[in-house]
Amino acid sequence: MQDIMLEVTDLTVNFRNDDTEYTVVNSISFQVKKGETLGLVGESGCGKSVTSLSIMRLVPTPPGRIASGEIRYKGTNLLSLKEKEMNAVRGNEISMIFQEPMTSLTPVFTIGRQLDEVILLHTDLSKKAAKAKSIEMLKLVGIPRAEEIYSSYPHELSGGMRQRVMIAIGLACEPQLLIADEPTTALDVTIQAQILDLMRELKEKTDTSILFITHDLGVVAEMCDRVIVMYAGEIVEEADVDTLFHDPKHPYTCGLLESIPSMHEKKHRLFSIGGQVPAAGSIQMGCRFRDRCSKAFDRCEKEDPELVPLSSGHFCRCWLYAEQGGRS
Amino acid sequence: MQTMKNQSPSPFRTFLKKFRKQRVALWSLFVVVGIVFVGLFAPLLVPYDPHRPVADQYKEKGMDASQLTREQVSVTVWMSDGSKANDSAGSEFTLTSEDGQIAAARKTDSVAFVYASGEGTTSILVSSGEIVSRLKVVVSGQDNGLPSLSQLVATAPKQSLQKGESVQTGVSAILTDGTELAEMTDILAFAKQFEAAEASAPGKNDGFASSTDGFTNSEEASAESRSLYFQSLTPTVVEVSQDGTITAVGDGEGTIMVSVDGISTLIPVAVNQPFNKAIPVRIEPGSLVMNLMNAYKHQPPSSLHWFGTDHQNRDIFSRVLWGTRETLLIGFVSVSVGAVIGTILGLIAGYWGRWIDGLITRCTDVLLAFPGILLAIAVIALLGPGITNIIFAVSVFTIPIFIRIVRGSTLALKEMTYVEAARSIGVRDSVIIRRHIFPGTISVVMVYLTMRIGTAILIGASLSFLGLGGDITAPEWGAMLSAAKDNSRNLFHPTFFPGIAIVITVLCFNLMGDGLRDALDPKLKD
């Protein structure tokens, strides 16, 4: 299929701590289509960041280990590439924006140098052309006085500016797929709005596919076409953005949506999901959400639910919908 | 709820778990514990008093030291008729050492002894009148491996000769390794070969008068002494040619002396008359090779003295063990004092800041501007040498280091939200320091403490080495090195063992410090 940029199949990532190995990401599969923004939501520790690092093959090994699965980018399995070939993919084809704009830039080099470096590494441009391209990129991400910023150091910039620079670096080689790992979490609301706006604009211009990882459902609603909800290393629900927010099926998704304080209606009490995310390694059998689920029943404890299709493009991992999924 | 184990891992237990994974550090810890143990129980562990020469102590230990350093020489005198001489005749002999620097021989009326006085191999010539035999002496196991001629045996004519009659004598020799050379040609060959071996042997024989060239026979030409030399002591009775043919020339009893390489024997000859009495012809030493020890200085490592002895013949093993005490005392006490004072001042400077911080920091800067050893030397120069002053000196330059690191981590910890939380609760400053800040600095203090002990030991040893440690004869590693450097130019053991003790101790403390740091560093996960 031509329009599938990235296809992750049965990806399992384990982390070793002491002598026990924990499954952090458990057999997840998803696809990112061309020009699509796929949201990956979940609470901290659900494995969403590990998933993104696995795609870039940046999982720290050890303690991490990609135990099984395939990550196909335009048909080639990234996991079977040699390190050198993978380096050509990173930055060139797939690039990544990290959460911390403060620490992702080297403090001792100028913005321009860091940007040039990426461009020189992945293209055959001359130094002069690289500089021109860098400044063009800085302008593209809406940085005023781009020439001046080009020769300044990261600490001279504010958080929002740094994140713009990170995006500029991420987009410098016109990647086909951009992985954004919580790109706005460290930013203020007004700056977040600017950055999200910028990303939307750039996406329309370049038709890049984006894998957008966040814990903020509001950001997902604004940015994404399709959403995957992860819980404790598994995909619990997958749907297009409209369906997910207006017809969520999985009790976890429902709970998450209900527990956000709304700007529009005043509730006296918020709905809250009791308990905590189970610790990695403590999961034995059955549904991982069952301890916190208000609708849990016998079967949830005994059997692992499967991710079943409910309607086209809407999948849910819950025994409540197992029958329905089986029928359709 | 999150699943939790019953046993709650305290921070200390987590640290232990991590430290146990530091293999090298763990081994270092064992070694350090061993060293501390040795230091504590040194008086019980030392085999010898480290302050006195071992030779004085052998008796106290019930050992006959004289057996080691000297050996009695017993001889058997063989007569020309093949019988052994009686005892009184046996005692009439003299001993001459070929190299008095290696071994000396002394004889009283009743007994004769060979004493070790240096190291090496030499020979003792046992002579009685014209008969000379040789015994080989090896001192301190330094055998050159070469046998030499020990005794000569000549076959004398059994009957008395007629005037004008000629007889061929036979000469055989016994070597110090016990082998017998039966033919004259063999003896000559051996002497030649020995000469060649000595000529090719480099070193000491070139410089000194060759021992086999002989002190005793120095009047003879070297070439002559190498070959068999026949001489008639009674030329009126017998004549002898150099190939050993005896010719009777006159009536009476005559004697022929055969000598080679410093040793000699006699051949009695009677012409036209029977033998009157047998004369002594050969002295056989009780042992052909004597192994002696030089027990008065620089004994090499042996089963008796594992690390040998030093220039004053003190047991180096005992001294190294004993030296552990002083070394550890300097290491632990000075660094602990420095750490305690430094930590207190660092906490004060870091927590309260303002002018007191300024004052303490400036003082620290001044002290740190001196190189550690220089500062220590300056303190010693002011206060005079001695172990307490060394401890004081090492403390003085340990304090600023601890001030600096504790102040640094206090500044960081002061900004921690939990410290602010404690302040917002209304906890007093003294309690905040005690409960929230000090425990946070402990880990870094512990790491530095361990590392600094190594440095302090090194500085302490250096000061002693420089002669600033008070008693230079004290069993202290630095002082031992210093003394060994002056007195034992070509010997390795007096410097090697104290040196290796310093290296191992300092290395272990440093490795342990590294391990501690890795185990305490929250950033290093497993």
Add this chain to the structure above:
Amino acid sequence: MSDTLLDVQRLQVHFPIKKGIFQRTQGYVKAVDDVSFTIAKGETFGLVGESGCGKSTTGRTVMNLIKPSGGQVLFAGENLSALSPKEMLSRRVDLQMVFQDPYASLNPRLTVEQILEEPLTAHQVGDAAERKRTIERMMEVCGLNPAYLKRYAHEFSGGQRQRICIARALILKPKLIVADEPVSALDVSIQSQILNLLQDLQQEFQLTYLFISHDLAVVKHLCSRVGVMYLGRMAEIGAADNIYTNPLHPYTKSLLSAIPTADPRQKKERILLRGEVPSPANPPKGCAFVTRCPSAKDICKHERPRVSKVEDDHLVACHLFT
């Protein structure tokens, strides 16, 4: 409002900027610049604004952890900054704080029991047995299993840690709790648990909250009155209903419009602010917001707007409304 518990009057907090080898003071960061508000007994006052706007500094100054450079904080009619350190220690029984980062605000070397006992020992409350009962009760109130008494803080998840922090703040039965972004480090599902807990505790203990947050939705849910801060100054202050339904200050408007809503169908008009927040060391001469304001006038550049009352319990500092 007769029952005023906290009265912050023209509060100023300036931090000197020291430069050069002689550490000369080269100027001041005006972290809080002329901020006034009152909190009535039993109410929840929300202080919102972006990072660096001075809301946390205000909270810490209210706690008297930072000395104000000007103005005063009256707590139950008493000027806190005029108290001696000893008197202040005893007043801390009534004033407690919950911090943003539940990981950093608990000493990792102490057990839950030690952490919760600290306020009691500091103020010499009860004997050992009594303290233990108090601690166990407080843990139950805050939704913690008292069986975890001997556990260390690092064994707990973020939400549980924040419960411990809340328990620590509550154990002395204070009148006012300053909550500095208590839920912003938590996951959504945990955040709602903590918000509910705070609400429950307020009812049970008649607490007054000064709730500091950057999350307008959370503030709207929890607070009855809200103050919006920008660059150390109060931009708008009033009843939550007034502020959220009828925002007047251009900054409040853009802030409200910038919040992403968890509803993809609701496409709204967004007032996108250009540029960044100016440095508090060198704020604009007139209105602090003038550099980014879409409706800035000439006067805004020169004259600082005064806080003026627009309607009942709704004040705004903007030249558009004077």
